[in-house]
Structures are given as C-alpha cells and as structure tokens.
Amino acid sequence: MAQAVRHDEMRAHNLALVLREVRSHGSLTRATLAEVTGLTKTTVSKLVGDLLEAGLVVEAGAVRARERGRPGVEVRVSGDRVAAIGLEINVDYLSVRVVDLSRRVRLRLTQAVDNRLSKPMDVIGDLRRLALSALAQAEGTGLRVVGAGLAVPGPVDIESGEIHNAPNLGWRNVPVGTALDLGVPLRVENEANLAALGELWFGAGRADFLYVSGEIGIGAGLVVNGALFRGARGFAGELGHVVVTPEGPQCRCGARGCLEQYAGQDAFLDAVADRSSFAHGIDAIVAHLEHGDPTTKAACEKAGWALGVALSSAINLVDPHTIVLGGIYAPLFPWIGGVVAETIGGRLAQMRATAPPVEVSRLGSEAAALGAAGQVLETVVADPAALSERLTDRRDPGPR
Amino acid sequence: MAQAVRHDEMRAHNLALVLREVRSHGSLTRATLAEVTGLTKTTVSKLVGDLLEAGLVVEAGAVRARERGRPGVEVRVSGDRVAAIGLEINVDYLSVRVVDLSRRVRLRLTQAVDNRLSKPMDVIGDLRRLALSALAQAEGTGLRVVGAGLAVPGPVDIESGEIHNAPNLGWRNVPVGTALDLGVPLRVENEANLAALGELWFGAGRADFLYVSGEIGIGAGLVVNGALFRGARGFAGELGHVVVTPEGPQCRCGARGCLEQYAGQDAFLDAVADRSSFAHGIDAIVAHLEHGDPTTKAACEKAGWALGVALSSAINLVDPHTIVLGGIYAPLFPWIGGVVAETIGGRLAQMRATAPPVEVSRLGSEAAALGAAGQVLETVVADPAALSERLTDRRDPGPR
DNA sequence: ATATTTAGTCCACAACATAGACTAATTCGG
DNA sequence: CCGAATTAGTCTATGTTGTGGACTAAATAT
Incomplete structure (x- = not known):
C-alpha cells in the first residue's frame, strides 16, 4: 500500500x-x-x-x-518527443490514434469493419497491423511512443488484460493484453471508461461527470475529481443493466427490464422497424427524425424516458455533477436530451436543489481511443522521473 | 490541489x-x-x-x-492519551461514544427520545449536554479528546456542517456544525456514510463494501479500498430513492416507486397493519416473524425483493465487493437476507461470475456514532505530526 | 564461557529544498 | 542616452531528512 x-x-x-x-x-x-x-x-x-x-x-x-x-x-x-497510441476495438470499426504529450492528435486511422464476423484473433491481427503502421509513422517523425491503451466494449480484467465477456462482439475470455504485442506496454480497459476519460482530457474537460456511452450495449464511465471510479473489481458503470421496470422485457443479462432493452441501439432499430443495414442504423434514424417521422420520434421519447429513469437511480447513488451523453446518444441528442433531462428533473425534484445538467459529448466515436492514449500520457505526467530514466538508457526498451 | x-x-x-x-x-x-x-x-x-x-x-x-x-x-x-467523541442524532435516540486511539470504546451514553417532537435547537441542546458530560468523564481519566464527529439522518454539507433536509426528522437548513459547540473541532456527516465507516473500522473490517442503512429512510454508504465514496457534492448513496418500479407508489421525494416505498420502516409497519407503537416497531415485527405470522413474512418477501432489485442496480453501477445490511435490516436479516441475495443473484446471473455476498452488520445502531469517532481518529493517524504539535503547545487549544 | 545472532543506537554522509546574495535583462524617468 | 528600478534566473551556504555501516546490547547455542 x-x-x-x-x-x-x-x-x-x-x-x-x-x-x-x-x-x-x-x-x-x-x-x-x-x-x-x-x-x-x-x-x-x-x-x-x-x-x-x-x-x-x-x-x-x-x-x-x-x-x-x-x-x-x-x-x-513538448509535443515533439513523447507520444502514446490509443486503440479501440468496437463492433463496427477499429481505430487508432497517436497523441503527443501536449495532447495534440498526430495520427488518425479508422477502419470500418464488422468485427462480429471475424474470429477474435483475426480482429486482433487486423488491429495490430494498423497499430504497427501508425507506430512506424510516429517514430518516423521523431516521436517516441511510450505506451499503448486499448478500449474494448465490455468488462476487462485490467491486471491481466483479458476480456471476460464482450457480449456485443460475442467474445469470451480473450487475452487481448498478451495477444496484441506492439513492443510497448499495453493497458486494456472498458470502452465506456476510456470514453469518459477522453471526454475529460480532450472534450468538455469538467472534473466530475457521468459519461453515458450508448452503443449496442450501454455503458457509463464515472469521473470524480478528475479520476475514474472503477469499483471494487473494475466492473462499475454497467448502466445498461440498471433496472427500469423489474418485470419488463427479458434482457440477455438474465434479468428483466434493464435499460438496454429500452434505450440500446437494437431497441431503437426494432422500434423503427427498419433493420435493413445495421452499420448505418444511427444515420438512418437521424434521417427519419429530421424528416419528422412520428414512429421514430416516439421511440426516442420512450428511450429517453427509460434513460432518465435509470439515470435518476444513478444520480441518487453516485451523485455526479453532470451527465454527458455520448455514443449514439450524441447524434440523437436534439431529440432525446430534453426528455432525459425532464425525466431526471421530475424524479429528483425534492431530493436536491438542482438536478445535474444533461449535456452532449463533444467527441464522436473518437472518445475511447483518445482516452486510451491519454491514460498512457497521464502516467508520464504522474511520474516523469520514471520516464526520463527509461529515455536516457535507450538500450533497454523497458519490460511490459 | x-x-x-x-x-x-x-x-x-x-x-x-x-x-x-x-x-x-x-x-x-x-x-x-x-x-x-x-x-x-x-x-x-x-x-x-x-x-x-x-x-x-x-x-x-x-x-x-x-x-x-x-x-x-x-x-x-496507545489508548491512554488520545480519544475522539462520536455523536448521533437519529429519529428515536441520541447517542454518544468515546473511543480511544486504539479503537477501544471507553464510554457509551444513549438516550431514547422521539426527536421529531422537539425543535432542532432543543435536540441539539440535549445532545450537547450528553456530550459535555461524556467529555468531562473522558478528560477525567486522562484522555485528550481531539475532535468530535456527528452523524445525522440526511444529506449534509460537510464544509459548513449544515443539514439541508432531513425529512425523517422534519429538519430543514439546520446549522448543527456551528450550533453544537463542544470546544473541539466537529465534523458532521450523513448517518449512512458514518455507519459504513463504523462497520469498516469496528465491525467486519472489509475494505470494499456497500453498507445499507435501513431506518425510516434508506441510505447507503459505499466504501471502496478503505475510503468512503461521497460523489461530486457529497450526496452519493441515496439508495432509498433508487427506482424499483418507475410508475409505482408516490414517494415523498417527488418520484414514484422508489425503494423507500417498498422497504422503508414505514412500509413494513403499513404492511403489518399494526402501527401501534413506532418506537418498538421493529421489535414487534421481529416478534411476529418469530411466531411465524404469514402477513409479516409476506411483507419481508416483498421488501426483500425490492431491496434486491434496487441493489442489483447499485451493483451494476458501483460494483461493491460485498453488501452489508444494517439498521432495521440487521434484526430482520434471518427473514430478509435470503430473498435479497436470491433476487440479486437472479438478476446478475450473466453479468459476472459471482454476485456480491449479502451479509449482516455486526454493529447495531452503534455503527454511526462509532464511525463518527473513528473518522476523527483517522485524521490523527493520517497526520500524527499535526497532532503532536498541538499536543506540545497546550496553551493554544486549536482553532475552529 | 564463548561464538552466534538479532535489536537498537551512533556517526559520517548524501540528497534535496531553502534563503538570500548575486547577475541578467528589461522598463521608466530625467 | 544613461542611471535607477524592477523582475528573472543562478549561485552558494545551510538546514533537514533518510541512508549505510560500524558499534553496543542482550539473548540463545554449543
């Protein structure tokens, strides 16, 4: 200790x-x-x-x-010497970001691909190829990449870097931490947590907020006083399985009436009854909304209400200063933000003077990869002495 | 910073x-x-x-x-030199505990009284009298009481020591921190938070758990890695207003279907339909249960289920290692613990390998006052140098 | 009785921050 | 245009703290 x-x-x-x-x-x-x-x-x-x-x-x-x-x-x-690489594996894309110590994004590589169709090791191979090419480019400009961070959609054992269960990818017990060897230390972490940190360091920049990451699943990352709250085992933030209606529709988590059943991406697509193309699902929904489609609007109302109900439980439990809606909720914010805020406000009326404001994320799907890189940079700032030791004797590239 | x-x-x-x-x-x-x-x-x-x-x-x-x-x-x-005093104002009692640095309880004073019947300042006066007599006794045995902690049932502004709103006492905007002057520094804090700390230091002693304090209201204190989690504004842990059924019975917080409507002390008494004497409410319920009364058993089932539903949301959000049931749930544990654990286990089946175990508090209603005293002792251990400075120049009794 | 082993103290030394003198580089006023 | 005033940054002597190894103290093993 x-x-x-x-x-x-x-x-x-x-x-x-x-x-x-x-x-x-x-x-x-x-x-x-x-x-x-x-x-x-x-x-x-x-x-x-x-x-x-x-x-x-x-x-x-x-x-x-x-x-x-x-x-x-x-x-x-200085942004010219030290950098970090942030990676993300999500359901429908892979992305890589190189960020220097001054937090400037030096390189962006994104590859749209449905990762549910490939085996985990093949996806990791694809990501490794992307990352190595980014690393080579970065080193070519004189940057020294001191570490890597990887965001994955699901709970991770931070110590071992193993993904226990990423239901949206269909992955179980995948040891990404060891499989993805880039020659630099790698930290694997939940996508929602890293997106929250991304928002903290590259976005709005408040020190206290609850970031809601709406994807196929719904996760949340809680930032308190500038630090991520992970819980006892690192599984905190599973907002998608907070109860909305205890006897509601069956959820794949085993329970009933979880938020994910009301406000997850699939719930939206089901409600709109047009599941033609999953990859452009959100764009299609936004298009419908912009044309004033009443069915889609109703779906937003319902999802927003459910999100508000779940968030009011979350606010009572963890007392965040602000709610930041990210992921698919960012493009949907004009149609969903109001209902969420009203539902929260209504349910918290007597508990506190003012309910936490509901804001929209400033970073799109980039948030998690940026947070992953930022987390590495943060370790450098937290202990620059350790780094300069490693920088001076360049013979030894440093163990894991 | x-x-x-x-x-x-x-x-x-x-x-x-x-x-x-x-x-x-x-x-x-x-x-x-x-x-x-x-x-x-x-x-x-x-x-x-x-x-x-x-x-x-x-x-x-x-x-x-x-x-x-x-x-x-x-x-x-050494338990012979430094001590702290812990105080609690609750709905139906006042209590005072003097605890020495070795965590031995040196003095216990409890006074049963319905504090809803008196004005806040009169209650504070009563408590002050009790506390001063305890202080005198402690100082008489050579102990030096270096600080006081006060537990109150409701959210508190820690900085100012003002109670915003303690609905169960019927108090609003009461500046206890300044009104209760004992000649030593005083810290005021929510009862559930201090009970959790009491459990940490004087009870089970785990470093990670969620303590559930069931009284008229229901609060929770989250201890992570040996430290209390307070949230951005210090209002975290309002488990009583976590959603069980979004369109359920009206709660006095303004929302509907909050846990408190299902599992608060009043909900129990209503269900048993025998509200003869509030002060012995829980004893009466336990007596009924021991005689196998089916109505009371059914009330326990319902409350236990609701508690399990709310706790499954809490577990998904904050990931505690263990759940500790305290307050009225401690005597009710034999009849309620099983349902709670089953409900939680059922709802978390697919999310994690094992659900957090549900345990019973080892300290009765003493938990909060002990936690209040313990918190003061913790500041001494955290910075013994500051104390020895104050101990050496005894002329100056220390400000605040 | 003597060697061995472990506890605790003593003393010279190294690492770091401090305080204040000192030098450097600029603006202001005549 | 030159000296006084002002602020930035460096240099030197000093104080506080922890270190390392020698030393003393008190026990057991042979």
Whole structure:
C-alpha cells in the first residue's frame, strides 16, 4: 500500500507537480511556476532543467510577464518527443490514434469493419497491423511512443488484460493484453471508461461527470475529481443493466427490464422497424427524425424516458455533477436530451436543489481511443522521473 | 490541489506510515517495522521515538521475535492519551461514544427520545449536554479528546456542517456544525456514510463494501479500498430513492416507486397493519416473524425483493465487493437476507461470475456514532505530526 | 564461557529544498 | 542616452531528512 518516502520520491513528486502545472497553465515562466507551486525559484529551476533535458518541456520565447523588469522565459509541454497510441476495438470499426504529450492528435486511422464476423484473433491481427503502421509513422517523425491503451466494449480484467465477456462482439475470455504485442506496454480497459476519460482530457474537460456511452450495449464511465471510479473489481458503470421496470422485457443479462432493452441501439432499430443495414442504423434514424417521422420520434421519447429513469437511480447513488451523453446518444441528442433531462428533473425534484445538467459529448466515436492514449500520457505526467530514466538508457526498451 | 513536498512533509508522511503499520499489525518491534516499511532501522527508531514522546504509541514488554538474538521491544498504539467523541442524532435516540486511539470504546451514553417532537435547537441542546458530560468523564481519566464527529439522518454539507433536509426528522437548513459547540473541532456527516465507516473500522473490517442503512429512510454508504465514496457534492448513496418500479407508489421525494416505498420502516409497519407503537416497531415485527405470522413474512418477501432489485442496480453501477445490511435490516436479516441475495443473484446471473455476498452488520445502531469517532481518529493517524504539535503547545487549544 | 545472532543506537554522509546574495535583462524617468 | 528600478534566473551556504555501516546490547547455542 502506501510506502516510505525518501529523497528521490520527494524529487519525483515535485517534478510531477511542476510538469502538471506547466500543462494546466499552458505555459509558465520559472518565476510564476515558483509562485504557484510554493517551491523556491532555485528548486523550480533545477526541476525545469531536468524536464528540459528529458524533452518533456521546451522553452518558448521570452515574454514580459510583468510590465517592468527582465522578461521570463516561458516553458510549455513538448509535443515533439513523447507520444502514446490509443486503440479501440468496437463492433463496427477499429481505430487508432497517436497523441503527443501536449495532447495534440498526430495520427488518425479508422477502419470500418464488422468485427462480429471475424474470429477474435483475426480482429486482433487486423488491429495490430494498423497499430504497427501508425507506430512506424510516429517514430518516423521523431516521436517516441511510450505506451499503448486499448478500449474494448465490455468488462476487462485490467491486471491481466483479458476480456471476460464482450457480449456485443460475442467474445469470451480473450487475452487481448498478451495477444496484441506492439513492443510497448499495453493497458486494456472498458470502452465506456476510456470514453469518459477522453471526454475529460480532450472534450468538455469538467472534473466530475457521468459519461453515458450508448452503443449496442450501454455503458457509463464515472469521473470524480478528475479520476475514474472503477469499483471494487473494475466492473462499475454497467448502466445498461440498471433496472427500469423489474418485470419488463427479458434482457440477455438474465434479468428483466434493464435499460438496454429500452434505450440500446437494437431497441431503437426494432422500434423503427427498419433493420435493413445495421452499420448505418444511427444515420438512418437521424434521417427519419429530421424528416419528422412520428414512429421514430416516439421511440426516442420512450428511450429517453427509460434513460432518465435509470439515470435518476444513478444520480441518487453516485451523485455526479453532470451527465454527458455520448455514443449514439450524441447524434440523437436534439431529440432525446430534453426528455432525459425532464425525466431526471421530475424524479429528483425534492431530493436536491438542482438536478445535474444533461449535456452532449463533444467527441464522436473518437472518445475511447483518445482516452486510451491519454491514460498512457497521464502516467508520464504522474511520474516523469520514471520516464526520463527509461529515455536516457535507450538500450533497454523497458519490460511490459 | 497537489502541493509541493518538502522535508517536513516527507517526515510527516513517514511518521504516519509507521503509526499505520503499528496499528494494522497490532504491535511490532522497531526491527520488523523497518522491514515492513522499507525504512532503515535508524529512521524507524527516530520516528518511533517521536511517536512515543507524543503519547501515540507505547512500548510493551520485550519479546523474542526470532529464536536467537536480542529480543525486540514491541510497540503498540496507545489508548491512554488520545480519544475522539462520536455523536448521533437519529429519529428515536441520541447517542454518544468515546473511543480511544486504539479503537477501544471507553464510554457509551444513549438516550431514547422521539426527536421529531422537539425543535432542532432543543435536540441539539440535549445532545450537547450528553456530550459535555461524556467529555468531562473522558478528560477525567486522562484522555485528550481531539475532535468530535456527528452523524445525522440526511444529506449534509460537510464544509459548513449544515443539514439541508432531513425529512425523517422534519429538519430543514439546520446549522448543527456551528450550533453544537463542544470546544473541539466537529465534523458532521450523513448517518449512512458514518455507519459504513463504523462497520469498516469496528465491525467486519472489509475494505470494499456497500453498507445499507435501513431506518425510516434508506441510505447507503459505499466504501471502496478503505475510503468512503461521497460523489461530486457529497450526496452519493441515496439508495432509498433508487427506482424499483418507475410508475409505482408516490414517494415523498417527488418520484414514484422508489425503494423507500417498498422497504422503508414505514412500509413494513403499513404492511403489518399494526402501527401501534413506532418506537418498538421493529421489535414487534421481529416478534411476529418469530411466531411465524404469514402477513409479516409476506411483507419481508416483498421488501426483500425490492431491496434486491434496487441493489442489483447499485451493483451494476458501483460494483461493491460485498453488501452489508444494517439498521432495521440487521434484526430482520434471518427473514430478509435470503430473498435479497436470491433476487440479486437472479438478476446478475450473466453479468459476472459471482454476485456480491449479502451479509449482516455486526454493529447495531452503534455503527454511526462509532464511525463518527473513528473518522476523527483517522485524521490523527493520517497526520500524527499535526497532532503532536498541538499536543506540545497546550496553551493554544486549536482553532475552529 | 564463548561464538552466534538479532535489536537498537551512533556517526559520517548524501540528497534535496531553502534563503538570500548575486547577475541578467528589461522598463521608466530625467 | 544613461542611471535607477524592477523582475528573472543562478549561485552558494545551510538546514533537514533518510541512508549505510560500524558499534553496543542482550539473548540463545554449543
């Protein structure tokens, strides 16, 4: 658990503190950095020196922070040295994103493919090919990719990187963590959780919210005080199986009346009674809605009500500051957001002064892959000392 | 947010580490302490010396830890110097507990009284009298009470110590935090949260569980990795208003079909159709059950089912390791525990290998007051350096 | 009685942050 | 245009803390 703190860890902590402050302020001089951190100018200078040497920050031009006196030299996070790769396997696409330490997206590769039709190992092979080509391109521009993150639609054992059960893909007990070897450390995580983190770091940027990921299944990622809440075993956020009506329609989870039966992608398509092409399902629905189709509108009403009911349980239990609707709910937001907010507001009327606002995600299907990459970058910012050690002795590429 | 780390904070951290290890192991020699913390014997000796001087630990007799060689001197947490006071205002009683740093309960005062019949300030006055007498007794035995915790049945603003709305007491906007002045720092917190912490520190002692507090209202406290989960605004855990049936009976929260309408104390009493005496309501119900009364048994079945439905939503959302039933559910456990576990198990069948076990609380109505005291002791263990400063200059009794 | 083993202390040293003097680079005012 | 004022950043001496190994203390084994 908690361990002894020695001089080197004190230094590592302060190094991380400085890097975090530089990032959160965009750019800072050493003098203001000393002010905001509470460290002395001497210490800040030494720490910034180390960060410069490691290539994690760069000096921008001189600026006059105050009107009089010598101008300071601003320091900002360097996007030219360190990067991470984010991957996503979803039902109908594979995607790869390379993001540098300054959170700029350097490379986007997306491949539309129905992954339910292939064997897991073949899908992993496809993704590996995409990822390796992205890695090669990134390394070619001088970036050093320090780690990879992978988003999958279903609960994952984070330690082993094994997918227990991804019902929408039809996968069971697939050891992606070990099968997808890219030569860099890999972390596998639930898609909804990573999409929430993506929203945190690349989207709206609030520190407290519940992200709702509507796909074939419905997941949620809870961010509290800037950190993901995973629960005891890492299975938290299964919003799709929260009860809407205890004796409602049978769900494939074994229970009855789960949210997924009312507001999952299939429920929409069933309601619209036009399941011609699954891949363009959402586009078709939006088209119907834009033409004012009453059946589709009614389906939205019903799904929005169910989502509101399930979310009111969630709000009572975990008290999020805001609700962010993502996945298929993002394009449907104009027709569904109002009902959701009204249902929540109605059910929470007496419990709290104001119900959490319901907002729409700013990132489309990119959220999870970006969150996956961002999570790797976050480990770098949390412990820059560990990285610079690894960067200095390049002989050893570092174990898993 | 995160702040700079200096030498004094390094020391404070290691001091806390040593104290924590001493507590979690019961008693330890300096040598084994050096092993488990990773610090050197020299450093451990210095830190232990400071803790001894502050009176937070004491030396027990010498023991031969290993067969050969000089025997070590074991050190354990001292229960004779530092203590905390835990208070609870509930609907039908006031209670006070004094607990020393070694977590021994030194004093118990409970007063049965229907607090709905008095004005809030009168109730606070009653509690203050009880608490001051307990404080005097404790100080008389040489204990130094370093802080107080207060449990109230309803959501609280932790910062200000103000109760927004305690519907079961009929209180609104009562500033208990400032009104109840005991001369020591006071922290006010929701009863369910503190009962969960009480269970953590004085009861079963698991590090991950969801504690369900069934009283007139139904609350829950979620403990994850030994820490309380409060949500963004501190209102998490309102299990009583999780949806069981979205169009069910009207709840006083404004919604319909909340758990409280099915499994709250009033729902039980209504079902049994014998609301003769509220104070002994639960005892009467247990008596009926022990005589095999079928109406009461049916009420348990229904409440247990509803609790299982709401808990299955909670498990999907927050993934607790274990469910602990407390409050009125503790005496009812023999008749209700089975249905709850079955309902949960049935609804989670396909989602995870095993559903969280449903257990019964080991502490009766004492849980919340003990948790309140324990929370104060935890701040001492988390930062013993801050306390010893305050203990050394006794002129200044400390602000707030 | 002596060797061995383990506990705990002592002392020289290393790592880190601090405080304040010092140098560098700019603006302001005459 | 030059000196005073002001702010940025570096340098040096110092203080606090943990480390490592030598040392003393107290037990058991032979």
